Amino acid sequence: MKAEQLTDVCTYHGEGPYWDARIGSLLFVDMLEGDVLVRSGDGTLARHSVDPGVAAAVRGRSSGGYVIGVEKGFAFADASFSTVEAGPVAFTDPSVRMNDGGCDPRGRFLCGSMGSFGTGALYSLAPDHSVSTVLTSVSTSNGLHWNATGDTAFYTDTPTQRIDALDYDVETGRFSGRRTFALVDPSLGAPDGMAIDSEGGIWTALYGGSAVVRYDPEGRLSERIDVPASQVTACAFGGDDLRTLFITTSRQELDDGAEPLAGALFSVTAGIVGAALPLFAG
Secondary structure, three states: OEOEEOOOOOOOEEEEEEEEOOOOEEEEEEHHHOEEEEEOOOOOEEEEEOOOOOEEEEEEEOOOOEEEEEOOEEEEEOOOOOOEEEEEEOOOOOOOEEEEEEEOOOOOEEEEEEOOOOOEEEEEEOOOOOEEEEEEEEOEEEEEEEOOOOOEEEEEEHHHOEEEEEEEEOOOOEEEEEEEEEEOOHHHOEEEEEEEEOOOOEEEEEEOOOEEEEEOOOOOEEEEEEOOOOEEEEEEEEOOOOOEEEEEEEOOOOOOOOOOOOOOEEEEEOOOOEOOOOOEOO
16 A cells, blocks of 8 residues: 555654544644644644644644643643643753643543653643642653453553554553564564554554554554655554545654655555544543
8 A cells, every 4th residue: 555645744753643523623733843733624634733842643622622742741722722721841951842632431541752862751641730740751652552352451662663552451551561562673663653543453553664553453464555755754544434544644854855755744544443542531
């Protein structure tokens, strides 16, 4: 399969695609610009500034609007992004920033940070807006999804070249039993953001690899989608039937003119239905 260009180049470091079924639109971030972009069903694109530093990940809120992982913690936006309120701070280390996240089946919003080797962590924002640290010694937190029953989470710390599976206690929001689900061959690229399908397959963007690949529920490489940009950052299922895989890319640190499509949004009909994602319960 090959991804098709869906937008003009619209991001410097595109990341975090999220399909909001409530409005039939795709949200994604221009991470290092601190912006959230909304692509409506008619193809129009709107940009909203949410943080002066970083907009890492966005998810819908059950009470309306959105929760956003920002440079050092969390923020909340109304449905139109006309009002953005600062939320709790998760950390203050100036060498560390938020990077990626997602919601667990109970509506907690987990977002992970990145920094120099082992200085990042994974944080959990509870519906009451309290913050706890659930994983430490992380380098580049990426890709976080849960299986259909919610008792297993899939997670990537990019420099490890692994997609890990972890046992998850949905009552306490705590991880245990971390093990390797799939080892990504470095020749393919570095595992970045991910999506999960209704069959339990994990789709991971390959940064530096010009592709998205799928690992089946047994952790075996089963599909590849070529992307005409090398720095593929993340993917998400969307569309009314959750059969479209949306793919973000980056032009960070690329030479001018080196990759003319880098920073555009891409899509492909994946031939499989994506898993619906939970909302933040706060």
